[in-house]
Each structure stands twice: as structure tokens, then as C-alpha cells.
Amino acid sequence: MTKPVGLLTLQGDYEKHRQIFTSLGVETMGVRRPAELDQVSGLVIPGGESTTLTRLMDRVQLRQPLLDFAVDHPVMGTCAGLIMMSHTLADENFKDYGVAPLGMLDCTVLRNGYGRQIDSFTAPVGIDVLDGSSEEFAAVFIRAPRIVDVGPKADVVAAYKGEPVAVRQGHLLGMTFHPELTDDSRIHRAFLSMI
Ligand code: GLN
Numbered sequence: 001m002t003k004p005v006g007l008l009t010l011q012g013d014y015e016k017h018r019q020i021f022t023s024l025g026v027e028t029m030g031v032r033r034p035a036e037l038d039q040v041s042g043l044v045i046p047g048g049e050s051t052t053l054t055r056l057m058d059r060v061q062l063r064q065p066l067l068d069f070a071v072d073h074p075v076m077g078t079c080a081g082l083i084m085m086s087h088t089l090a091d092e093n094f095k096d097y098g099v100a101p102l103g104m105l106d107c108t109v110l111r112n113g114y115g116r117q118i119d120s121f122t123a124p125v126g127i128d129v130l131d132g133s134s135e136e137f138a139a140v141f142i143r144a145p146r147i148v149d150v151g152p153k154a155d156v157v158a159a160y161k162g163e164p165v166a167v168r169q170g171h172l173l174g175m176t177f178h179p180e181l182t183d184d185s186r187i188h189r190a191f192l193s194m195i
Pocket of ligand 1: 046047048049050051078079080081083111112142143144145
């Protein structure tokens with residue numbers, strides 16, 4: 001791998017992703033401008049706030065460059081990052097509160113789908129993308145979206161209580177939880193193997 005892995009550094013917990021890649025000996029680079037996409041091998045869209053990510057992404061005119069990048073580069077979205085990658089939102093009012101997903105990953109998500117009363121929880125999930133590892137992943141869900149529909153182009157690669165919590169579409173990977181908030185780097189390593 002010659003180019004660093006890109007982290008969308010507009011907003012959110014990209015620093016935690018950086019720490020995991022650093023611990024794996026992998027160089028990262030922040031991406032805030034379209035031209036910076038030319039310098040990275042893949043991109044992580046971190047958790048944060050999808051309303052803010054939408055606003056900032058459009059302000060710096062990254063929307064179309066990100067879609068072009070995702071055609072032939074791996075992209076991983078976690079939590080709000082998955083919301084941004086998704087095709088559409090289940091909540092009909094989403095345009096009113098200013099979330100505009102990129103539409104690159106064939107799934108429909110519901111923001112804050114686990115309700116406010118359980119804003120945050122950790123649960124073990126089995127994840128197929130890890131190729132052969134049978135150990136479950138301790139997934140951290142923080143005001144997590146729910147994946148309410150998965151289209152024909154995407155595959156479910158992790159489930160919690162029978163519901164999808166991670167989907168993969170070729171080199172695109174999105175999950176409702178935060179793999180960067182654990183010491184377990186298997187998901188980041190699986191993402192690196194796509195590069
Ligand atoms: N609820 C947030 C949103 O809608 C996502 C939360 C997160 O990324 N931890 O964007």
C-alpha cells in the first residue's frame with residue numbers, strides 16, 4: 001500500500017480510527033477537500049452527526065468527488081458514516097432536518113433507530129467480513145441507526161438480534177456500530193484487505 005488511508009475529517013470521531021490504523025502501522029491522512037482524495041487509497045467516514053456531515057460535505061463540495069472516489073476505492077462508514085453512505089433514510093422527513101445521504105450503499109437506514117432511552121450499548125455480533133474468525137465482535141452502538149432494508153446489491157455481513165448491523169457491497173462497507181471504540185482491530189484489518 002503506497003498511499004495512506006484517508007479519514008474524512010470534517011466532523012466526528014475520526015481520531016479513534018486514526019489510532020487503530022496507527023497501531024497497525026498504517027499511515028492515515030485527513031481528507032477535507034476534493035483534491036485530497038487523489039492522495040489516499042481508501043476512505044473512512046466516521047461516526048458523528050449526519051446533519052453536520054451533510055452540511056460540511058456540501059459546503060466543501062465533496063459530494064460528487066466522494067461518489068467518484070467510491071466507484072473504484074474502498075470506503076468504510078461507521079454509524080453516521082453509514083447513514084451518509086446509505087441509499088436512503090426510512091424517516092420521510094429526513095430532508096427537512098438536513099440529512100442528504102450519498103446513496104452509494106444499497107440500504108435504507110433509520111437514524112437513532114434504537115430510540116433515545118437506550119442511547120448507547122455494547123453487544124456481541126458475529127461478522128462475516130472477518131473471513132474465518134468465529135469470535136464475535138463487541139460492537140458499540142451510540143445513538144445508532146438501524147438498517148431497515150438491504151437492497152439486492154448489498155450483502156448483510158453482521159447481525160444483531162436477527163437485524164442487519166453491517167452491510168457490504170463489494171469494496172464498500174458500512175456498519176451501525178463503532179469498531180474504532182474497541183481494541184479489536186479485525187474490522188479495520190478487513191477493510192485494509194480490500195485496498
Ligand atoms: N445519531 C447520529 C446521526 O444521526 C449518529 C450517531 C453516531 O455516529 N454515533 O448522525
